[in-house]
Amino acid sequence: MNYNWNWGILFEEPYFDWLVSGVEWTLFVSAVAWIIAFSLGSIVGVARTVDSVPIRAVATAYVELFRNIPLIVQMFLWFYVVPEMVPDDWGRWMKRDMPFPEATSAIFCLGTYTASRVAEQVRAGIESIPVGQRAAGLAMGLTTVQVYRYLLVPVGYRIIVPPLTSEFLTIFKNSSLALTIGVAELLYQARQIENYTFQGFEAFTSVTLIYLVLTMIVVALMVSVEEKTKIPGYGIQKDK
Amino acid sequence: MIEFKNVNKWYGTFQVLKECTSSVKKGEVVVICGPSGSGKSTLIKCVNGLEPFQEGEISVDGVSVGAKETNLPKLRSQIGMVFQNFELFPHKTAMQNICLAQIKVLGRSEDEANTRGQELLDRVGLGDLGYKYPSQLSGGQQQRVAIARGLAMDPIAMLFDEPTSALDPEMINEVLDVMQQLAKSGMTMMVVTHEMGFARRVADRVIFMDEGEIVEDATTDDFFGKPHSDRAQLFLSKILEH
Ligand SMILES: Nc1ncnc2c1ncn2[C@@H]1O[C@H](COP(=O)(O)OP(=O)(O)O)[C@@H](O)[C@H]1O
Ligand SMILES: [Mg+2]
Numbered sequence: 309m310n311y312n313w314n315w316g317i318l319f320e321e322p323y324f325d326w327l328v329s330g331v332e333w334t335l336f337v338s339a340v341a342w343i344i345a346f347s348l349g350s351i352v353g354v355a356r357t358v359d360s361v362p363i364r365a366v367a368t369a370y371v372e373l374f375r376n377i378p379l380i381v382q383m384f385l386w387f388y389v390v391p392e393m394v395p396d397d398w399g400r401w402m403k404r405d406m407p408f409p410e411a412t413s414a415i416f417c418l419g420t421y422t423a424s425r426v427a428e429q430v431r432a433g434i435e436s437i438p439v440g441q442r443a444a445g446l447a448m449g450l451t452t453v454q455v456y457r458y459l460l461v462p463v464g465y466r467i468i469v470p471p472l473t474s475e476f477l478t479i480f481k482n483s484s485l486a487l488t489i490g491v492a493e494l495l496y497q498a499r500q501i502e503n504y505t506f507q508g509f510e511a512f513t514s515v516t517l518i519y520l521v522l523t524m525i526v527v528a529l530m531v532s533v534e535e536k537t538k539i540p541g542y543g544i545q546k547d548k
Numbered sequence: 549m550i551e552f553k554n555v556n557k558w559y560g561t562f563q564v565l566k567e568c569t570s571s572v573k574k575g576e577v578v579v580i581c582g583p584s585g586s587g588k589s590t591l592i593k594c595v596n597g598l599e600p601f602q603e604g605e606i607s608v609d610g611v612s613v614g615a616k617e618t619n620l621p622k623l624r625s626q627i628g629m630v631f632q633n634f635e636l637f638p639h640k641t642a643m644q645n646i647c648l649a650q651i652k653v654l655g656r657s658e659d660e661a662n663t664r665g666q667e668l669l670d671r672v673g674l675g676d677l678g679y680k681y682p683s684q685l686s687g688g689q690q691q692r693v694a695i696a697r698g699l700a701m702d703p704i705a706m707l708f709d710e711p712t713s714a715l716d717p718e719m720i721n722e723v724l725d726v727m728q729q730l731a732k733s734g735m736t737m738m739v740v741t742h743e744m745g746f747a748r749r750v751a752d753r754v755i756f757m758d759e760g761e762i763v764e765d766a767t768t769d770d771f772f773g774k775p776h777s778d779r780a781q782l783f784l785s786k787i788l789e790h
Contacts, residue, residue, distance in 0.1 A: 450621065450652060458648060542638050
């Protein structure tokens with residue numbers, strides 16, 4: 309194979325700028341999508357554990373719908389199909405007037421999809437708490453909302469920090485699918501550099517390393533969250 | 549103070565309580581015993597509305613538990629409950645466990661709640677362990693914290709559901725002692741327990757349940773002196789052998 313290695317090209321303009329901008333978009337899309345995923349997922353996850361049958365049914369439907377359609381299909385649906393299905397004014401707004409239509413669609417798609425996965429973790433966390441805890445809270449006069457706020461949610465979330473970490477990581481990796489609808493995130497920029505310079509190996513290697521560094525930062529962040537929220541002595545007897 | 553009138557409850561088609569009628573006077577200590585699955589837990593959970601029932605009436609201090617207009621959280625805040633598995637909140641220290649409902653339900657300030665909490669921790673013999681988390685305490689200590697947590701609400705009655713069944717034998721007495729003191733102080737108590745020694749020493753009355761029915765409802769002396777039913781007799785002979 310006769311390949312001309314040229315690592316220096318990554319630091320030449322405009323390629324360096326492209327990479328930086330790719331990192332920025334990846335971070336932005338992932339972070340905002342995570343905020344949506346975490347908030348919406350928390351609400352849906354809690355809703356799946358309440359007594360009210362209709363509320364539970366809606367939450368379950370949400371999870372099944374979003375979790376079971378492949379993410380890339382959802383990307384296309386949000387970007388190409390939904391604008392055609394909503395009233396004309398909205399559709400026009402989504403395609404033209406909405407700021408950064410591609411990125412906004414991608415964020416929304418990634419956020420609502422990941423929310424369904426976060427919801428499942430939240431539900432599992434809350435359901436793993438013995439039912440007696442809820443009874444004890446109610447027995448002392450707390451309302452159901454207070455029982456969730458002071459007891460079930462704080463304990464449930466502590467239990468699910470590790471699986472939430474992996475959802476958080478997945479959102480970074482999944483954000484690369486945004487390139488399919490034209491968001492200029494990291495992977496998109498790598499392909500663009502390859503197209504312009506034919507230095508695909510350098511471009512993709514550097515992108516791989518960048519993803520690696522990003523995920524390591526996330527892991528470190530979440531480990532410190534786990535440390536901070538740890539319940540002293542808890543877990544020693546957890547498997548009892 | 550606590551009145552049951554013809555209480556019937558079903559889980560689906562399975563009738564778990566059958567025509568339960570009894571009453572507990574102010575300051576009275578009533579022990580409920582009976583074979584496992586006879587409906588003891590269900591009965592006392594009906595008292596504070598943790599379990600709904602379909603027929604009959606239960607009232608606590610004149611308030612009907614089953615009535616739609618009853619403010620259940622308020623009623624519950626006046627009735628302390630102690631569970632078999634303690635049910636302390638794992639992410640809160642012993643003191644925080646005792647303070648939570650004082651602050652969130654009764655609206656006490658943190659200082660007031662802490663002061664009351666310290667008094668009660670002293671009373672159950674754990675005055676210097678308030679900073680510990682539940683998992684750092686022994687079972688007996690956890691159950692005493694749970695009792696203090698119930699008392700912190702200044703309840704008009706206390707319910708106990710097998711408070712010593714999950715404890716190692718050497719810890720049972722420290723919990724029973726606290727309960728005995730509490731009874732002596734005049735607290736109205738309903739206690740589900742198989743500790744017949746405790747029943748003899750502390751109870752004013754003993755209720756014996758079997759298959760959802762109140763089979764015996766007698767003064768302690770009568771109950772241990774001359775049980776009337778074969779079922780109670782059989783149960784007692786089994787339990788006293790141990
Ligand atoms: N949530 C429930 N659903 C169906 N059956 C139940 C439920 N809770 C308790 N039971 C049944 O009701 C009966 C009485 O239970 P319980 O009051 O816990 O008995 P005890 O405390 O005397 O051991 C048991 O047969 C039990 O299996
Ligand atoms: Mg029971």
